Amino acid sequence: MDLKISIDQDLWEAIEKNYENESYASAILDAMHLLTNTIRNKTGLEGDGSGLIGQAFGGENPKIQLNKLQTESEKNIQKGTQEILRGLYSAIRNPRSHDKYSDSKEDADSIIHFIGYLLKIIDKSKMSFEETTFLKRVFEKHYVKTEEYSDLLVNEIPKRQRTNIAISIILQRKKGDIANFSYFLKSLFNKLEESDLSQVYKVISEELKYTSADEDIRTILYIVPAKYWGRLDKVVKIRIENILFESAQSGRIDLSNGRCRDGYGALGSWVKSEHLMNFEDIRAWTSMIVDKLQSNDEEETAYVEKYYWNKICRVNHNDIHYWLEKYIRDGLNNKEEEIVKKLANEIQFEKDHPWWKVFEEELKNFPEINYCELPF
Structure with missing residues (x-):
């Protein structure tokens, strides 16, 4: 033989x-x-x-x-x-x-x-596990948008095939409901090991390397857990953050309907707090947002009020940037009602919020601003 x-x-x-x-x-x-x-x-x-x-x-x-x-x-x-x-x-x-x-x-x-x-x-x-058959369950219209359902689905994937499933969804993200993918990938990424995440982010970086299309960028922003943003290739990361910065900087709200004006900030509205926390130049973002808050253009102010105020406060929670600190301090000193209200909403339910100390002197003039325990 x-x-x-x-x-x-x-x-x-x-x-x-x-x-x-x-x-x-x-x-x-x-x-x-x-x-x-x-x-x-x-x-x-x-x-x-x-x-x-x-x-x-x-x-x-x-x-x-x-x-x-x-x-x-x-x-x-x-x-x-x-x-x-x-x-x-x-x-x-x-x-x-x-x-x-x-x-x-x-x-x-x-x-x-x-x-x-x-x-x-x-x-x-x-x-018993076939990738094509499994993916149909993630793409179907009856996908249950809950953490529990997503965790149960992810647990069915053999360990060696988790990376391929993640990559397949990312590459096909425009063909289905991105809300499904957001729930599913959050559960799946929690199961990925370091080497798996590295493979997935090579693909994501390639997807973003040359594109300037809003759909390409916003779908990634939405479906991929924001806490991993820092894993992008740095050159890709810096470029995409610049695109997002330019979008947010131009952002305007049509006051008649509460929506972004066409071509003015729609892409920037998809940025989440955890993205900002992992951005290269958060000081530039903070400064830009404060500038828009102080703009005489109501549409510009409305944009950052709606999409960025809470996010930028969260990012500056432990180490407040000079321009944001000055914006709030000037507002307190001038007794600007809106800024006083903003600060109260930000700190009054957190006893150890660092800003109690930052604005200690100014807050003496506002005895009505006190720590309040949440009612639940």
């Missing part, structure tokens, strides 16, 4: 070096290693040996299904194959991993050929 032409190319490439060198025991181990990786890659599991086989082929709903598992015969095939695979690890792989073995060419041919047979069975098997 010419093993090279009687087994699949992938298997031959895995064993070729040791087999041609007549290191037959090592060639058998190479074949077992391919078998292990094939099962891991198909299931997303991380285990090994008998434990991996049990997780992949066992249980009421095995990750690898060799048939429909309806008849007794089909169930026996599933169970029997599982036992054969367990036996391969116990009787074939483990002894050769722990002790010195001198297998003949004939033994190696027989064992490797049988492993090739099992690989073909696994290749034809049905997966």
